[in-house]
Amino acid sequence: MLHPVVLSGGSGSRLWPLSRQNQPKQFLTLIGDHSLFQETILRANALPDAGAPVTVCAEDHRFMVGEQLQAIGVANGAILLEPIARNTAPAIALAALHLVASEPEATMLVLPADHLIEDVEAFRDAVARATALADQDWLVTFGIHPDYPETGYGYIARGESLGEGGYQVSRFVEKPDLATAEGYLAEGTYAWNSGMFLFKAQRFIDELARHAPGILSAARAAYAQAQRDLDFIRVGKEAFAASPNDSIDYAVMEKTDRAAVVPVSCGWSDIGSWSSLWAVAERDENGNRYEGDVISVDTTGSLVRASERRMIATIGVEDLVIVDTPDATLVARKDRVQDVKTIVDKLKQAGRQEHLFHRKVYRPWGNYDSIDMGERFQVKRIVVKPGAALSLQKHHKRAEHWIVVSGVAEVTCDDKVFDLHENESTYIPLGSVHRLRNNGTELVELIEVQSGAYLGEDDIVRLEDVYGRS
Amino acid sequence: MLHPVVLSGGSGSRLWPLSRQNQPKQFLTLIGDHSLFQETILRANALPDAGAPVTVCAEDHRFMVGEQLQAIGVANGAILLEPIARNTAPAIALAALHLVASEPEATMLVLPADHLIEDVEAFRDAVARATALADQDWLVTFGIHPDYPETGYGYIARGESLGEGGYQVSRFVEKPDLATAEGYLAEGTYAWNSGMFLFKAQRFIDELARHAPGILSAARAAYAQAQRDLDFIRVGKEAFAASPNDSIDYAVMEKTDRAAVVPVSCGWSDIGSWSSLWAVAERDENGNRYEGDVISVDTTGSLVRASERRMIATIGVEDLVIVDTPDATLVARKDRVQDVKTIVDKLKQAGRQEHLFHRKVYRPWGNYDSIDMGERFQVKRIVVKPGAALSLQKHHKRAEHWIVVSGVAEVTCDDKVFDLHENESTYIPLGSVHRLRNNGTELVELIEVQSGAYLGEDDIVRLEDVYGRS
Structure with missing residues (x-):
């Protein structure tokens, strides 16, 4: 059985003002009828032999996770609460320990809660290939076929073929500069590091024991103190807080000799900014994406999102992102949306609330x-x-x-x-x-x-x- | 005695979404502590020998006029209600008839309610010169010294000097194209037609009788039916509606041989658009004018106006106008703000309310x-x-x-x-x-x-x- 593990710990501020600390990106309905979290759950749940999904989320988001699962009627495997954010390796360790406790041979599919995948068939095919490799004790990462020389992602270089449409990982590389990224694209053997993984839970634990024993022991101690609280599993706070703060890439994947990559082209996006949401959204003939009550004159290449009971009018603007919420409106040049972080920092410094909560x-x-x-x-x-x-x-x-x-x-x-x-x-x-x-x-x-x-x-x-x- | 007559009939939509049909530009506080209407009243009231101001306004705006007058504590001469908009000539005719009824020798200073004048001393000086000419039975218009070749105003060409710093009007010219406007600027004898006038009320009535008898007879009939209603003077609706719809320029000033112009340079603006408000407002070192709760990153040349309980964040934008109100937000390129009218037309066509009322x-x-x-x-x-x-x-x-x-x-x-x-x-x-x-x-x-x-x-x-x- 394949156990989806959905990592919902992100507190992304990059889609502010729509995303807030207590309602991050994964819980927003950005495209279609469901939130990214719900889409991720539904996509995983529809895989052959999928078990009930395990969610790892922040304590503050537990009711939102519960409610969003209930709304889509998906049986809930477990909701593990991170008492404090410690990056992906400790979060995945908790899930792995939870799974092997009842099923020592469990295979887990690790999925960030906030990614968009347009081509579900291609994704399912990649999962099947990755499962075959995991059965051979590989720790598989999914490498997204790069469409363009993105400098905001890490890359994975593939090595020898392992059959099953998978490869040994030759090396992981940090976010490159543009020239390097263009080189990777030309070579054809590099893929974007998507943050999705598939492996046997026990194999991951074994690799943690070898390469990141501090994380494993902290996760073990925290999980040993786990208490059920309604639908939630609350692990030991101090024990978990003692874990090193590290990503699965640094802690395990870059160190193990059992890393494999399954390349896939599945219309993947991590919607890391308003401009990337614009890029994946359906747009009108002038390149605009409108949501809500928008009236425009001579507007091109823009994302405009009105909020309830309020209209937005635009005149003569191009390549803007305009996002309205009941207490804050963002107007940004589309190629400057990474600076939303700067606005959020200013709000923090000023001791304000608009980055924490919606009205x-x-x-x-x-x-x-x-x-x-x-x-x-x-x-x-x-x-x-x-x-x-x-x-x-x-x-x-x-x-x-x-x-x-x-x-x-x-x-x-x-x-x-x-x-x-x-x-x-x-x-x-x-x-x-x-x-x-x-x-x-x-x-x-x-x-x-x-x-x-x-x-x-x-x-x-x-x-x-x-x-x-x- | 000099009787200020403030024409407050405008229903300007050019400052939408802040201006609405039931709350037009003249009643908005755009710069400083008072509305343009209040500023106009205060400025007129401070003139030497000024009588209590007479206001001519639309029926729907009567309570706002009453309230704004009360708020500044200026004794109210009369508030004449236009039952229907008939342009400036009939409105001024009503005021003239009202004044001569009690003071046959009354001199009137006609001021649109929605103009900004920064240099009050220069304005007072011009009024003094105009009064001297009105005493000699001239109908005086105030010609604003043009700072740049504006194509949105009509121009007045001056003729022979009349002494007192005034001139006969040689001719009125329509809004010119840019080359023509540049020519006027170079010649130095052209001024912007400001819409402000000073004359004896009876002289104006006499000229109306000669050049626009239909307007005069309609105004006489309407005023004869006038009824006091609280503080307001309500004239006959059908009688007034029978008047030709005409401006004082077309109906009288362009036809009379007694037109004079007093040139003046007094920091005048009619704030005919968001860009002209930006132009007259105090701005920061990046050319921005912010009002309300605004947080910005790399923003230049913009006017940003937040509304109560709401913030606006801007990133990397230049030369924008962003105006927020409780039910509508405008985002426009500063050089395209004349198209606010297009938005208002769209709202009308859609049978909406956002151009009529504020929340x-x-x-x-x-x-x-x-x-x-x-x-x-x-x-x-x-x-x-x-x-x-x-x-x-x-x-x-x-x-x-x-x-x-x-x-x-x-x-x-x-x-x-x-x-x-x-x-x-x-x-x-x-x-x-x-x-x-x-x-x-x-x-x-x-x-x-x-x-x-x-x-x-x-x-x-x-x-x-x-x-x-x-």
Whole structure:
């Protein structure tokens, strides 16, 4: 059985303002109907003999992972929570240890959660070839046939053929300069290092033991302390934090003598920037990609993305990226989008929030959106999923008014519990213990008006929480 | 006495998305602390011997005019309402008739409400020279010394000197092509036609009688039917509508033999586009003008205007105009901003609203802002000015929840009248007769949650209204 392992640890800021620290690229719906994470899961799940996917993600993203898996109806193998980011080698080590615990012969297919693959048939064919090599104890990496001399990726040089359409790895090379990249392209034996791997879990563990024993021992210790928390597997934090911070390439692939590469041309993109999203997106006859409510005059070569309830008008512009969100709009020259990082750095330095959260914040029970704010008040639209409940809580510095605008909410307020229907309201006095629950089968939407001298998210005392949040 | 007459009839769409049909350019605060209209009033009011200003504006803008006058504390001469736009000649005719009714010898200074004048001393000096010529029965136009060969304005060629630093008008010329404009600049005897005039009201009426009797008779008939409505003078609609639609230039100035021009160089701009606003605004060392929350990297020659609670980030762009509002964002090349008109036309054709109203809508009693909207609900932030009251009203298709977040509101709901304080709420059932009033000295702010199947602004039955709205 082939076990997909989806690495969802990225906190990419390169698609800001759409990506935020608490909602990175892999969870965004950029092309098509699903997020990149969901597409990755669905693609892996459809492979022959695929087991239930194992996801490795950051603690902060666990509810998003759970919800996105549920939304596509894919049975969940395991969701391993990284207590802290330690790069790919420790993350893959956790997954390998988890797999061999129940299936010593497990083969794992490691897939970053944020890649786009257009030609699924070619991908499946490559997986089949890689599986054949993994059966012969090779650690296989997928080498993307380069279409152009990209300087932003590492390259893999192939050596001797191993049959099965695979090759021994001759060497890994760092991101080259343009002339070197052009040379690689001309030679025809170099491929982009995609970050996708296929190997027996035990073989990977053995190679770790040889080349990166510190990572293995940290992962073992962390996994030994693993505790189930709802659908999640929470490993030992301090033990995991003790691991060296290293990529699988540095820690294992560049050192092992069992590295193989399977070349593949499958319409692969890591969507590493707004310009690469533009490059893979369908565009109109003027080279524009529009999403949402866009009205344009004489616009060419641009990516324009409007957000809900807002329109964007463009006139006479070319090769721009314009991305709108409820609290921030980016306007960048398409060939300068790598500097989105500079903007994010500026936001960090200024102690701001726009790189951390969207105005709409996702929670395990649903989401809230801060639709208005004034000196002593804030207005939120709150959405509670069927069967979900907010924590039993109280606030020291604010009272709340709730008006249900759709669905039926069950309200707890001190010693009273009652239902609130559409067009009904209630008042939660300052200091009262309250909870909001959705026992129905439809979403509950309500408007919350907060009134008080201090309205920060940290004025919350959680007395009880079904999601294990302290 | 010199009577300033401020023409505030413009419905300019050239500064969209900041200007909207119900809030045109003259009412926007573009530079400094006041709107262009307020600046115009203040500038006129500070002239020696100036009477209380007479404003001519569109019916729809009357409350904004009243409010903006009140805000700057300038005593209001009269606010004449144009029932329909008929260009400048009929508007000035109304003002002239109004002035001579009480002061046959009145001299009037006609000023468009949407011009910027930086050098007030030079302007005052020109007004003094023009007054001297008006005393000699000249109809004086102000000719702006051209700084560059602008092709977007008409020009005035001067003839013989009349003394007082004024000249007879030799001829008016239409917007020239570039070569012609360059020729005018070189000759040194041409000036931009500013649209500002100074003459005796009766002289203007006499010239109208001679050259545009249709306009005069329509204006006379309309003014004869004038009715006071609060602070406003409402003239006969049908009578006024019967007037030819003509500018003062075509109707009078180009035909009379008493046209004079006073050349002036006073830092004048009509802010006819975003690029001309950029040109007159203070800019940083990279030629950028930023307003609001803007973060930029390698940006030059641009005008960037963020709106409340939203940031704009720019990277690597040059010579752009980026203007954000709560419901629409414009991104245009600075030399293409005349095509804003094309966008507005597209909005009209599509039957949309973004060229008509801002999300925040001003009313005589204050304003409301539609902060959120869903399938069967809408959330508004409502601000009621001290002493103001909404109409006594009811709705057929929606109920409303009101939560006061600042100030004290007096609520009428059917037969009950009560005060609602900060952090208090009430419910207005569907069909009940209600009113909101602010008897205090502070603003009342409240959040209104509407619930119902239809939430359009037209579901309102007004039973009583202190502002005379039907």
